[in-house]
Amino acid sequence: MGQQASAPALTALVVDDEAPALSELAYLLDQDPRVGTVRTAGSGPDALRALEDGGTDVVFCDIKMPGLDGLDLARVLARFAEPPQVVFVTAYEQHAVDAFDLHATDYLLKPVRAQRLSEAVRRVLDARAAARPAASSQPPAGPGPAAAGPIDEDRDETIAVELGGVTRFVHRSEVLWVEAQGDYARLHTRDESHLLRVPLSTLEERWGPAGFARIHRSTLVALPHVDQVRADAGRCVLRLGDVELVVSRRHTRALRDRLIRSARPQPPPQPTTQSQPTPQTTAQPAHATGPT
DSSP states (O other): OHHHHHSOOEEEEEEOSSHHHHHHHHHHHHTOTTEEEEEEESSHHHHHHHTTTOOOOEEEEOSOOSSSOHHHHHHHHTTBSSOOEEEEEESOSTTHHHHHHTTOSEEEESSOOHHHHHHHHHHHHHHHHHHHHHHHTSOOOOSSBOOOOOOOTTSOOEEEEEETTEEEEEEGGGOOEEEEETTEEEEEOSSOEEEESSOHHHHHHHHGGGTEEEEETTEEEEGGGOOEEEEETTEEEEEETTEEEEEOHHHHHHHHHHHHHHHSOOOOOOOOOOOOOOOOOOOOOOOOOSOO
16 A cells, blocks of 8 residues: 555546546546546547657546447557556446457446446556566657567466456466366466466467466466475376366476476676786897997
8 A cells, every 4th residue: 555655646548438437437536546647538539649648557448439449449559669558448248358368457347336446546556566677677668659569478467357247357477277178268366266268278378488387288387386396106296375286297398397497596697707918029120239
């Protein structure tokens, strides 16, 4: 709480083509002391014009809008050199998977409750704080679109899941292991599991650089969450919290090699020794000896 209170206030842009919804959301955000500036736009093109000067931390965006809808707007924002975070605010649940693909920070259902909106603001602040150290090592970039590049795997991705008819978001860092269930994947966290409409192979390719490894044809594990590795009757067994998972023989060697590489300490940098310059001997001109 203290960390958020000391953080710079957010600058937010609210985008909705319905004036009552636009005014209501802007009013609720304006009541939050963590939000310093609230601007509004009634369409996707108006939002892009409002974002031209940069400085916007988060866009709260409706999805169903004429012309440039919220999903298309988010795709454009993703190409910005410094893209703002996106929180979708919609009356429709079926776009949650698209929000996952677009790395939305949160997904709110209308009518928006003040408590739920407050939680979304907290997530935006957490994501900004997590991204700040990485951004400080990069050269400054101005607003506006940039050429599309590889996804930053250090960023903690948010995943849209449905639980009891309610769409919520889970951080990738919370996932201990993933289990294939047909064309779906079940994400297991410490306390619960969530069914995601994404094949396991897609998650393996996307999350591999973030520390997820295949240990079975139907299982991925998050290596940072592995508490113990042991041999049992000739099989490799991983412990993640209260769960034990058996590694298939096919994947044992690759997993072992990857664990060894990740655990191996990096050698300290060798001191640079500057070679001593070799003294140069300059030939002296011969002087004549004898009588002049």
